Amino acid sequence: MRLICAVLPLLALAGCSSFQADPEKVTAVPAERLLAYQQPVAGSGLVVVDRDLGMLGGGCYVAVLVDRQVAARIGIGEQVRLHVPPGNRVVGIGIDRADDSLCGKGRLRRELAVRVEEGESQHLRIVSEAKSGFDIRLATP
Template identity: 80%
Template sequence: MRLICAVLPLLALAGCSSFPADPEHVSQVPGERLLAYQQAVADSGELVVERDLGMLGGGCYVAVLVDRKVAARIGIGERARFQVPAGTRVLGIGIDEQDDTLCGKGRLRRELAVPVSPGQRQHFRIVSEAKSGFDIRPVAP
C-alpha cells in the first residue's frame, strides 16, 4: 500500500507532461484561428510551430506570438506556419486573451529571439510540463 501511495503521485505528474504527436496525427490550425503572417513576403522565412499532445492545458488554446503580435490560437496536436520577414523575430507564446474561461485568466509569456534568413524554415514545439508549465522550444533539424 505504501508503494502505491508513493508511486501514484509520480505517475500523475508524469502523465501531465506533453509529448510530440506523430506527424500523421498533427492537424493544421483552422483558418479562423490563423491571425497573421500567412502571406509570403519578399525575403521571407518560415516558422513552423507545433503543439504537443498532453493533458496539461489540453482544453485551452495557446496564443502564438510573432514580434509580440498574436499570430494564431493553437490547440493540442496542431501545427501553424508563419511567413515572416528576414531578420531577428521574437517568437513566443502567451495566454489566449479571446478565451473567456479560466484558461484565459492566467499568466504566460515565453519568448525566443529567432534569426530568420530568406528561404529558411525553422521548427518549434510548444511543450507543457507539470513542473515548469508551458514553453516553446526549437526542434533540432
C-alpha cells in the same frame, strides 16, 4: 504498499506532461484562428510551430506571438506555419485573450529569440509540463 504510495504521485505528474505528436497526426490550425503572417512575401522565412499532445491545458488555446504580436491561436496537436520577415524574431506564447473562459484569465509569457533566414524555416514546439507549465522550444529532429 509504501512503494505504491511513493510511485503513484510521480506517475500522476508524468501523465500531465505533453508528448510530441506523430507527424501524420498533426493538423493545421483552422483559418479562423490564423491572425497574421499567412501570406509569403519576398525574402520571407518560415516559422513552423507545433503544439504537443497532452492533458495539461488541453482544453485551452495558446496564443502564438511573433515580435509580441498575436499571429495564431493554437490547440493541442496542431501546427501553424508563419511567413515572417528575415532577421532576428521573438517568437513566443501567451494567454489567448480571445478566450473568455477561465483559460484566458491566467498569466503566460514565454519567448524565444529565433534567427530567420530568407527561404529557410525554423521549427519550434509548444510543450506543457507538470512542474514548469507551458514553454516554447526549438524542435529537435
